[in-house]
Amino acid sequence: MSPKLSRRAALKGAVGLATVPLLGFTAEPRRGVVAADPFTLGVASGEPIPDGVVIWTRLAPRPLAEDGRGGMPAWPVEVEWEVADDEAFTRIAQRGTVTATPEAAHSVHVELTGLRPGGEYFYRFRAEGYLSPPGRTRTAPGPGVLAAPLTMCFASCSNFExxxxxxxxxxxxxxxxxxxxxxxYQYEYAAREGAVRRHVGPETVTLANYRQRYAQYKTDPDLQAAHAAAPWLVVxxxxxxxxxxxxxVPEEPQPDYLARRAAALQAYFENMPLRSSATPRGxxxxxxxxxxxxxxxxxxxxxxxxxxxxxxxxxxxxxxxxxxxxxxxxxxxxxxxxxxxxxxxxxxxxxxxxxxxxxxxxxxxxxxxxxxxxxxxxxxxxxxxxxxxxxxxxxxxxxxxxxxxxxxxxxxxxxxxxxxxxxxxxxxxxxxxxxxxxxxxxxxxxxxxxxxxxxxxxxxxxxxxxxxxxxxxxxxxxxxxxxxxxxxxxxxxxxxxxxxxxxxxxxxxxx
The missing domain is CATH 3.60.21.70 (Alkaline phosphatase D (PhoD))
Structure with a gap:
């Protein structure tokens, strides 16, 4: 019998394929264009509503690649997802497939609907035969529901260096x-002397720079644990x-500032569990x-x-x-x-x-x-x-x-x-x-x-x-x-x- 995945285990970061039950996914895993685990950036959820939530991941077998593509090919990859009522994924609530495209840095944003209000769920993804770590999420209570208490944490300002x-x-x-x-959520600066940990890459200016920087932050296991623990609302x-x-207006005059702004917005959307209504336009x-x-x-x-x-x-x-x-x-x-x-x-x-x-x-x-x-x-x-x-x-x-x-x-x-x-x-x-x-x-x-x-x-x-x-x-x-x-x-x-x-x-x- 496959072992049950405890919530505490989910908080410890990535879980290997051998330790996670595969009862939900029906098709045999297939390995093709991706030669290493693409789920190095973990999973996340956000934007809860009474009958749904957004679940997110981004494929990046080489997360710190300088071109910002994370080691992914220049063509789309199919990603399976599933949502379960239980941590062991024995009671599947929904499943489906979504296409991760190179234009979006192979990120996926699945906008779930049809779930029960105020419900706790567990979710995960699979691509090219590799299984993501699981995440825990929940939907918002239904309209008019007042009695249930809410535990909410809020945070800001995480400088990797x-x-x-x-x-x-x-x-x-x-x-x-x-x-x-x-x-x-992340800082744009190039690596600095005396840092506790060093940024990879130059100061973020291009889309490739921002994608690489988000990938570096998201490889951190503590940040992955926080994303996997609950749905997020981000600004x-x-x-x-x-x-x-x-x-x-930038802090200091700089060439191509508006192009930099467009790149930063695009990368932010790609790396956050946001709805399609937040998709940048320039x-x-x-x-x-x-x-x-x-x-x-x-x-x-x-x-x-x-x-x-x-x-x-x-x-x-x-x-x-x-x-x-x-x-x-x-x-x-x-x-x-x-x-x-x-x-x-x-x-x-x-x-x-x-x-x-x-x-x-x-x-x-x-x-x-x-x-x-x-x-x-x-x-x-x-x-x-x-x-x-x-x-x-x-x-x-x-x-x-x-x-x-x-x-x-x-x-x-x-x-x-x-x-x-x-x-x-x-x-x-x-x-x-x-x-x-x-x-x-x-x-x-x-x-x-x-x-x-x-x-x-x-x-x-x-x-x-x-x-x-x-x-x-x-x-x-x-x-x-x-x-x-x-x-x-x-x-x-x-x-x-x-x-x-x-x-x-x-x-x-x-x-």
Whole structure:
């Protein structure tokens, strides 16, 4: 009898063909054009709806090939897939075949439908006689379902060169129902001296560069474990393309920037478990969307890079200039802002969560007299932020929580009707996840942050360690645990909780 594949085994990465039962696949395996295991990048799922989910893989027997093709031939390859009710794949729910094409780097995105709401499933792929590692996923609850709790983890900022991805492994071990990744999934830089691990290839500029870089990241077993553990909702920040980019404006002048942007978008889509509705069209890609988790939660996933005005104040950190107050300046773009405000007006969820990239609360970065802000965050787009917070306040939104990445540190804060005025009404709470590895080991505190805390009384917690945030959402409350690892410059770090907060229903306050 074939051994049963435990969920823990799935988290340990690739599983060989001899140890995985083949009861579901009916045809005999065939080996042809692919001479080595093509499933080196693992599997993933995402975009859950009540009757379906996206399952993903990408074929790459030589993942670090310089041409970005992963060692695959220049012609299509058939890929079988199957979804089961059980870990041993003895009760097959669905199966089918999809074509992986060289134009999409031999990635596949299978958009499943017809599954049961709120169900747990297991999935895998087979191509050219090779079997992928399995993944665990789940569908969203049906409309109106409120009672079931949701365990959701969110993360951001995984720089391969600055540390091991142990926090992804610890996140996978939480066995969450859903994972949000809020950007900086990979970094564009060429290899740097003194790195913990070295990037392969030059700074990413071409499509081949970006494909190779994603492949390098996805060979990491800890990242593969996190993808295999639960469905993901993803949005990008800047390093998926280029540091601090703003719509069609790069951080520094560079030739062929728009071609670089198109290449980065194409590679991002190829390597993420996204729906076909997100397929890039040249330099554009519709990434903002809304995902419902029954009646319990509505996830508003924002794109704060593709439509923004160029950063104010010359993008100078700790600056304060009249330009940032210009009512025409936008972080979201007019269309996305209207979409978000309309979503607030139509909300029927118990919890409205914004999955986005940059700091929304005002943060005065200059200790003592005077003020200084980060123009790359919402502080550089004040009027846009004011309209968003007013939209939360003057709508049926019952509990607004803003989820954030980007800044490589844990923060917890409260959002006020008038930014920086703790005497005005509370509108929302804000939870900021630290990085997976960016910034290295870090520390529990940081002197420059300690200096500014007296000027920012809405900030309730800060930690400069690496990690992620684990939340448990019920109809009555949302609990947030700031999970940290003590080091990333070597492997094997344990995880602990640095702080915990509870947000009670109808009370936008961190308790």
């Amino acid at each position: 600055q540390g091991w991805f142990t926090a992804y492994r610890r996140l996978a071990e939480e066995e969450p129902d859903l994972v949000l990744h809020l950007g900086d 990008w920040d800047d390093h998926e393309l280029d540091n601090n980019w703003a719509d069609e 330099i554009d890609m519709r990434l903002y969307r809304r995902v419902e988790w029954g009646a319990l939660a509505s996830f508003h996933m924002l794109d704060t890079r593709q439509y923004r005005s160029d950063q104010a104040c010359g993008d100078e950190y700790r600056s304060d200039c009249p330009e940032r107050l210009d009512p025409l300046r936008t972080l979201t773009g007019p269309a996305q802002e209207r979409w978000l405000l309309n979503g607030f007006q139509q909300s029927r969820a118990r919890w409205d969560l914004l999955g986005q990239q940059v700091f929304i609360s005002q943060l005065d970065l200059k200790p003592g007299p005077g003020r200084g802000f980060n123009p790359d965050a919402w502080d550089g787009y004040v009027a846009n932020r004011d309209r968003i917070t007013a939209g939360m306040l003057n709508s049926p939104v019952r509990n607004a929580v803003v989820l954030t990445g980007d800044v490589h540190a844990h923060w917890a804060a409260e959002v006020y009707e008038r930014a920086g005025d703790p005497l005005s009404r509370r509108v929302a709470t804000k939870l900021v996840t630290t990085s997976i590895s960016s910034g290295g080991d870090g520390s529990d505190t940081r002197a420059d942050v300690d200096e500014i805390l007296p000027d920012n009384p809405h900030i309730r917690y800060f930690s400069n360690r690496r990690g992620y945030v684990r939340t448990r959402i019920t109809p009555d409350e949302m609990r947030a645990d700031f999970r940290t690892v003590p080091f990333v410059t070597r492997q094997g770090a344990p995880v602990q909780t640095g702080a915990s907060f509870t947000i009670a229903d109808r009370l936008p306050q961190l308790l």
